[in-house]
Amino acid sequence: MPFRFTRPLAAALLVGIVFTLPACAGRGKHTRSDTQYVARDVATLYNLARQQLGQGNYAAAAAIFDEVERQHPYSIWARRAQLMSAFSYYAARDYTKSTESSRRFLSIHPGNRDAPYAYYLIALSYYEQITDVERDQTTSKQALDALGELVRRYPDTRYAADARLKIDLVRDHLAGKEMEVGRFYERRNQWLAAVTRFRAVIEEYQTTSHTPEALMRLTECYLALGVPEEARRSAAVLGANYPGTKWYQRAYELMQRHPGNAVTPAAAPAPTPAAAPATAPKPAG
Structure with missing residues (x-):
């Protein structure tokens, strides 16, 4: 089953977060290296990160957003930078760091209004890593768990609506894996092993194709x-x-x-x- 990259949707859903941020003064021409080691005021750093993000330099933007949090941990910008960092890492396809940034945001701000988006980024990061049915499906199960958690916690959000669609796709994918293994056993006349796999499809994924x-x-x-x-x-x-x-x-x-x-x-x-x-x-x- 093909899994289409959903970064445009994630970016669209981030619009409501990005454009609630007030503009800052102090734009400057800096590189990743001189924000990484040289102290800068929070406005300069944040705007530089936004500039890199707008230009599609996602990894550089993520690094600068992280620097906002590191240099100014008690600023209101630190909270915003955490979520922007998570999105930037996701856009750069660095799903491990995106998940880490999202979880850090949730651990510090569990009741924040942007918490549903952080859960959504975690789910998407697992979802984007789903491989074909011939490989290990640990990531598929992690995606299913993360999507399910989002729906349970925030069932009425727009993120949950997209998560429900993806849950159906992941379940169908996992059922396909069971079928692949079952057919493998059947070709080798290992009937009992095959029965176990086919019954799992019927009992656990009965609404799939x-x-x-x-x-x-x-x-x-x-x-x-x-x-x-x-x-x-x-x-x-x-x-x-x-x-x-x-x-x-x-x-x-x-x-x-x-x-x-x-x-x-x-x-x-x-x-x-x-x-x-x-x-x-x-x-x-």
Whole structure:
């Protein structure tokens, strides 16, 4: 499943934070090095960081925002710089530092009005690191946990609305991983191991797009294990909930090829659209 980079959305949601900050005097031409080691007044540092951010120099902006906090820890700008640093690191794709900055902000300002955005940045930082289903999915689970925490804490925010969409995508991705492993075991005739994976999809990710195939694969595995009643049950659930899918067609044909295990005519898959009359009812499960 492709995971599109969502930095534009994060930037758009940051607008409300960025433009609530008053303008500061004291703009100067400085580099990252001379803000890193030379003391500057808070206005000069903050504006320089904003300038770097506006020019797309995200890593430099993050470093200068950090310097605002380091040089002026008791200033009101320190709190604002923490969140801007977290966003800048995120925009630079330094997700580890973005998460660290966001968590530091939350530990110091847990009740701040911008706390939902800090949680959102943490969730996005994990989300952007999700890899394909052939690799370890630890980060996917961390993303799911972080997105879920955001929704639980701030369910009525615009950040939570986006998080809910991403939760569905991550769950589908994790189900895809279970299917990948299950098919691996099935190809090697390790039926019990395969059953465990396919059942996990049905029980933990039943609303995802992988459930119909998981039910069909269970039908295959149960027949291979010599437990036709379980195979019949899986095929029946598949027919009741996904009667028009290719997975039910395959499960139905598979059961028909095993004497004594055939499903009842009522569970037969629907005919193809070309052969079916316009008023043909869907088959019962």
